[in-house]
Amino acid sequence: MRVVLCSDLEGDPDEQALVDALEHLVGCYPLLAGKFSERDGRPLVRIDEDRPGNVVLGHGTSLAEEINAPHTWTRGPLLRISLLREPTAGTRLVMTLPRAFVDAMSYLAVHRRFWAIHTAVRTGGPVPAEVVRPVLGPAVDDLVGARFTAGQLGDFVAQRARMDAEDAVAVLPTLASVDGGPGTDLSFGTTRVDLDPDRSAALTRLAHDMSLTTNDVVSGVLLTGLRHVLRPREGTVRVLCTSAVDLRRRLDPPIPDEALQSAATTTSLRLGIDASANPIDVARQVHRDLRANIDSGAAAMELAAFAHMIDQHPPSLVITNIGTITEPELPDGLRVDSVRLVPLGHLPMVFAVVSRYRHRLNVDLTHSRAWYTDTQIHELAERVSTTLTHLTS
CATH class of the missing domain: 3.30.559.30 (Nonribosomal peptide synthetase, condensation domain)
Known part of the structure; x- marks a missing residue:
């Protein structure tokens, strides 16, 4: 299963600010750049904080296409994020994460952190930089x-x-x-x-x-x-x-x-x-x-x-x-x-x-x-x- 978080935007976002905010966000949440793996037949999440996976801002024109896009979480990264400019619905920012390690409360915390970083980047304020520990909570x-x-x-x-x-x-x-x-x-x-x-x-x-x-x-x-x-x-x-x-x-x-x-x-x-x-x-x-x-x-x-x-x-x-x-x-x-x-x-x-x-x-x-x-x-x-x-x- 996957969980999609879609933000409908009023106004034209600064794409470079979104890219910069995304880079800072991955620094705060190393798990977002991880990938699924396996050891002795058991699934696990692998994170290389020295060489994190490349989380990039994608682009599209359709929410229907975005929520149905194929994912290869074994290659990483675990976060998919895209800026959509739809002819009739306007501009949207869409995040997708695997259901295996996220719930509504933690997903919304990521959402709040992303926009707080974006605002700091745009206004020149202090950028929230503390890393979330533990990277993945207990079972x-x-x-x-x-x-x-x-x-x-x-x-x-x-x-x-x-x-x-x-x-x-x-x-x-x-x-x-x-x-x-x-x-x-x-x-x-x-x-x-x-x-x-x-x-x-x-x-x-x-x-x-x-x-x-x-x-x-x-x-x-x-x-x-x-x-x-x-x-x-x-x-x-x-x-x-x-x-x-x-x-x-x-x-x-x-x-x-x-x-x-x-x-x-x-x-x-x-x-x-x-x-x-x-x-x-x-x-x-x-x-x-x-x-x-x-x-x-x-x-x-x-x-x-x-x-x-x-x-x-x-x-x-x-x-x-x-x-x-x-x-x-x-x-x-x-x-x-x-x-x-x-x-x-x-x-x-x-x-x-x-x-x-x-x-x-x-x-x-x-x-x-x-x-x-x-x-x-x-x-x-x-x-x-x-x-x-x-x-x-």
């Missing part, structure tokens, strides 16, 4: 796994398998698949649903009035929207939703955001959702079950047992809330108007990333066209948009 699954015995993890995996065998999980039909496997179109699609600042504020007020979080309500909207496109059209179906949980602050000692590391896990919510379900009622179920899984340690156990659960039933929907993205302070004449961060992988799953930027709430739906058609995802997006509009009217 979080090992840290978490130490909390449980092999017997506990085995029982946990068996219980989850039993639950799904007893009550089948509904999933979006993989209309683009071929003979039960991935189809021939190995490209990715992204669809955005957004709310303007006034409606975003109204949604937050609604959530708080219901003693819920905004994430609970958005999850309720996403799940009822998904129910609308599932089969059968009538009645109640069982949905398996995974919700991201950031473990950085829950570890002792906590892992700083700057450390490049995949420090998130997902916790599974199994919900019965009727075709006529109210999104607020579903939001209450999400709130209850998500809190219970965190308090009971089930979220941490899912990460510790991940290697044993990888072949179990795929989730109907994967929801990741990355919270509020800080707007960078840039020199006069340049502004980051919009930010999107999306995971991309050829898996039979729909990913929904929820974020807030410049007081706008955004939901980015991403999918592999090897499994789903654009029409399916657009139908889901339209349903989500309509429900959000209705709730904030």
Whole structure:
């Protein structure tokens, strides 16, 4: 899997300043110039800080082409970064990193550092130069796994398998698949649903009035929207939703955001959702079950047992809330108007990333066209948009 971070720009960027900022960024994050390797059959990341790989600023004219560009991470570098000048969408800066060692918190830290360096380069201010240590954070699954015995993890995996065998999980039909496997179109699609600042504020007020979080309500909207496109059209179906949980602050000692590391896990919510379900009622179920899984340690156990659960039933929907993205302070004449961060992988799953930027709430739906058609995802997006509009009217 790869993770793409796209910044839509207002104004014409100074390309030399971008190149200079990129050079400084790699000095702060040596891992970005590394490559994947292997030792004794085990994968590893190799970094030569004396002779780092060459991270260059690429160019393009299409976001669709950029997010689908092939990567050879065994040659390096691990960071791909391109400046796009699209005829209709304007200018974009797009970063791509492998999912293996990055999560939303650390990726956004890289994003903040890059633009802080760029501003310093443009204005003649002090350039942030401290190197991020450790270069790669500790293996979080090992840290978490130490909390449980092999017997506990085995029982946990068996219980989850039993639950799904007893009550089948509904999933979006993989209309683009071929003979039960991935189809021939190995490209990715992204669809955005957004709310303007006034409606975003109204949604937050609604959530708080219901003693819920905004994430609970958005999850309720996403799940009822998904129910609308599932089969059968009538009645109640069982949905398996995974919700991201950031473990950085829950570890002792906590892992700083700057450390490049995949420090998130997902916790599974199994919900019965009727075709006529109210999104607020579903939001209450999400709130209850998500809190219970965190308090009971089930979220941490899912990460510790991940290697044993990888072949179990795929989730109907994967929801990741990355919270509020800080707007960078840039020199006069340049502004980051919009930010999107999306995971991309050829898996039979729909990913929904929820974020807030410049007081706008955004939901980015991403999918592999090897499994789903654009029409399916657009139908889901339209349903989500309509429900959000209705709730904030």
